[in-house]
Amino acid sequence: MSTDKISTMREAIKKFVHNNELVFLGGFGNGIAFSAAHEIIRQDLKSLTVCKCGGGILFDQLIGAGVVDQIITSHCWNPHGPQPAWNLKRAMEEGIPNNLIYNEQSLFMINMSFYAGYMGVPFMPIRSIVGTDIFDNPKEVGLKAAKVECPFTGEEICVVPAINPDVGIIQVQRADIEGNAQMWGLIGDTKFGINACKRIIVAAEEIVDKAVIMESPERTIVSSNKVDAVVHEPWGGHPGYMQGYYYTDLEYRFNYAKETKEIRDWNKWLEKWITGVNDRQEYLNILGEDKLRKLKAKNLIQGAVNYGY
């Protein structure tokens, strides 16, 4: 079962993401799937539900571009702190560009829902959320929590339902052509989220030989048997970071908050950075080489151990 799954982002999104589907996007700080989200916007997909532990400006862009009807997440901030992002606000408060359902989960609720999906079981128990409106509220919008009585202790405990997205996309440090994908540094919800998905697209900063994968197999977060497409997409996580590759573009993120506050500025931003470019390479051209040079990570090569026997 040795297959070359290399694809462009355009082909991969075209083939594996469809209107009305539930889409998981990976990355909690490290490896946020920005490039994939931009291609989804360019292909003008409709009525998606997107899920991810923290939505941030990734979800804000999808909302502003009108491709999503529902977000399942625990927060959707602007870069400068716990303030709602502007497109989220416009959609929720004014229905611009469309009415949006914000299926708000607590961070650990959504993590355990991904974990249930990962484990192939219908629910997971958690001790938080009881007594809050987070427990009850999502009932009006889809997902909901419930309580069961523990047959061993007799106590009542919350359970949250499995999430198994139709398709998931992650941006990782490296992968081989068959889709064995490795990520290091912070993982957040990415490993469990992506393995809960029915179809999987891996976007990687580098494509490496399988021999490199096998040098530290603990870094693999999803393996080839589950992966449908592999995209070589350097800088695909910008303006987020990728450990060992590039740092967060703080200036760009700050400017995003400034440049999307008004709807007409957002429309300009959308065209400049997403719909007005053909692919990630053109986006990087606008960003410019100086910026890339500035963001590029320094070397801190470490973590080797003896695997001998």
Added chain:
Amino acid sequence: MSTDKISTMREAIKKFVHNNELVFLGGFGNGIAFSAAHEIIRQDLKSLTVCKCGGGILFDQLIGAGVVDQIITSHCWNPHGPQPAWNLKRAMEEGIPNNLIYNEQSLFMINMSFYAGYMGVPFMPIRSIVGTDIFDNPKEVGLKAAKVECPFTGEEICVVPAINPDVGIIQVQRADIEGNAQMWGLIGDTKFGINACKRIIVAAEEIVDKAVIMESPERTIVSSNKVDAVVHEPWGGHPGYMQGYYYTDLEYRFNYAKETKEIRDWNKWLEKWITGVNDRQEYLNILGEDKLRKLKAKNLIQGAVNYGY
């Protein structure tokens, strides 16, 4: 909270393991806590219940020495394959040296029970074991599985109860003096099992600076906030292996099966290797330098990645 927790194995067992307790022992092939088990036998502890995903000859020795009343595990083999180990057979079939309760779990049942303990919830759902005698049988001996109705899908699903041992002991590759403990290669049930424990003893092949721990923090399986004692115990996993340190002593294991088939041979074995020595160093002296040289792992240093930013 910087504390030096370095201790000898004798002190650590004396202080943190008591009669009648539930004890977790780590290692699924890699890093089996043999040295700790031998010290438990030397201190002649009584009426322990021991748990571990696969019992093997570690549990067989504890059974033969009469320190355990109950084992919670998924199998207890002799080294040469799926045959019951001799002390297990004697205890179960003849009550020698004492009557033993074998609380047999399936492999994943015990793993999910440790996971529930790790997560701080009273149970975990699993899809296997229904319809088998594994589901029902442990009821007569303590732990049991049950079923709950999923409030989301309506289906009935098995749940297994949390296990939170009184004390756990692991043999790892390296730790710092505060107890940040790292293990690589195969982990099996060790990470979740040890973190479910109320008290923790870490035995390590090497004691390293915290700076070494921080070079690849993903290799940490338990961190200092939970650890009570740190023992510098090279070769503590013999005759099992430790990735990067030494290989399994296949000959010794084969001989164990031969030398413990009859009760009087077992008594000799027990005295030679456990009760007749004072500590791990004396055990290693009997084993001899030639054997250690032969078992020592070759170097295969790999797995470094760029942690730069």
Added chain:
Amino acid sequence: MVIEEENYCKEYTGFEMMLVSACRQIRHDDVVFNAFHWPFLVVHMAKLLRFPNLFTVMEVGLSQNEVPKPDKMPYSIVDPVLVPNSVFVGDSIDALSILQRGEITLAFLSTSIIDKYGNGNTTVIGPYKKPIYRLPGGGGATEIAGLANRLIWLLDDHSKYRFVEKLDFITDPGYLNGYDSRIKAGYPLNSGPEAIITPLCIMRFDPFTKEAYLDALHPNATIEQVKEETGWNLKIADEVRDIKPPTMREIEICRKTMKDAIDQYYILKPEWTKYLEK
């Protein structure tokens, strides 16, 4: 925590006083959940000021117990500089497990709006599906508030719009409806809000009713001012304690921390906020 009498600072803001006052609540053996926003700054200060080996856990899945030695201040709790300065890196569920096992002894949290039972709302003002004002969402605050042994709220704006009698939406569980309602809901016995720290004061909670009351005043604040700025009829301790001003050392570390945070856009410069507020 003993403060050296002779070295108090004269000029400082209420915001600085809030951070310093929060920092003084930490004990050397605390296992602290290190949350985004002001909590992160408090923990950073505590490591530099008093407890270089404070054991801290972040929701993305990492644990630290060394003073941070990065060349830049983290821009967020997910900054890659944190990774090679951590003793453990895993995933979010690893961090949850520490909380859920009851091993977090102390957590700080910020929230948008708080009520008299110490519940927080960062979700919505108005109806959930058609909000008047949509807030960003709570993130991990729900479980941090639910499962940490001691919870300390940090509210940077002590006004009646932020301190209300009743919330439109409970995102973060405090004492719910007061009295034993939190315990009845199923939260651990040894958990729940311990204090609310603001630029003006520290509130604590009545052991029986679980309602917040004024316990101690920051310098220059008055009981009347605090009552005026609180959106419910705030109860006052029989003997309201006075809080010492920041020491020179505390304010130095506090300002250094804030400067580093501004350099990393963790805190915005005041002149930037005009672009960002609506």
Added chain:
Amino acid sequence: MVIEEENYCKEYTGFEMMLVSACRQIRHDDVVFNAFHWPFLVVHMAKLLRFPNLFTVMEVGLSQNEVPKPDKMPYSIVDPVLVPNSVFVGDSIDALSILQRGEITLAFLSTSIIDKYGNGNTTVIGPYKKPIYRLPGGGGATEIAGLANRLIWLLDDHSKYRFVEKLDFITDPGYLNGYDSRIKAGYPLNSGPEAIITPLCIMRFDPFTKEAYLDALHPNATIEQVKEETGWNLKIADEVRDIKPPTMREIEICRKTMKDAIDQYYILKPEWTKYLEK
């Protein structure tokens, strides 16, 4: 699988035939759960013979899809030589998740005793608490049997002591009480035993009753012999197929695999077993 007609082997044991016959059941796109004991040898042979990139998963928590290149044969499914030859290494629960999500298309298992519905017992003969004969325990076989799409049993001793009408203890779920009892218990629709392979034959399962019947004979075995050695009244297919003998290439790989396994004590030399049997 097409076998080259001209190259059949003449002399081989029933045990070898069982391994070869099992090996032929594997498809190139199978995701195989690679279990301890004979299953491990079959998968090893398949990688060398036909599918060097077969995707395999082991219960300790690793996945491989390259032909093994270690300098020694693994002594067990937890051998450290496996680690740097794997594309994924995690923990046991990671391996369970693959099974439980229904992604394992094929698993082989050995067991001590089997019944006519393909249930296995590796726990006990006699009462659970006071056994006549205590067996070692099932390990992960319970969930492998429960959750793999296709399960193939490997029984190296075709005798009526191992093939019984009813088990004292069901460790590994086959079709339970037959008919729809397995599905009713809650196991996935597309799961359950597909075959039992022994030195003498291959049994398959009636689609309705779920009882095992004789489907195909290994060379030199007879229907009468199989009936005689089976502890229940074995049903026979209308047309019993004949299985081709091992090819020269199959037997070469089989013997090489067994030799390497003996060197690592994975299989014992016949002269050793006298020390080890009671």
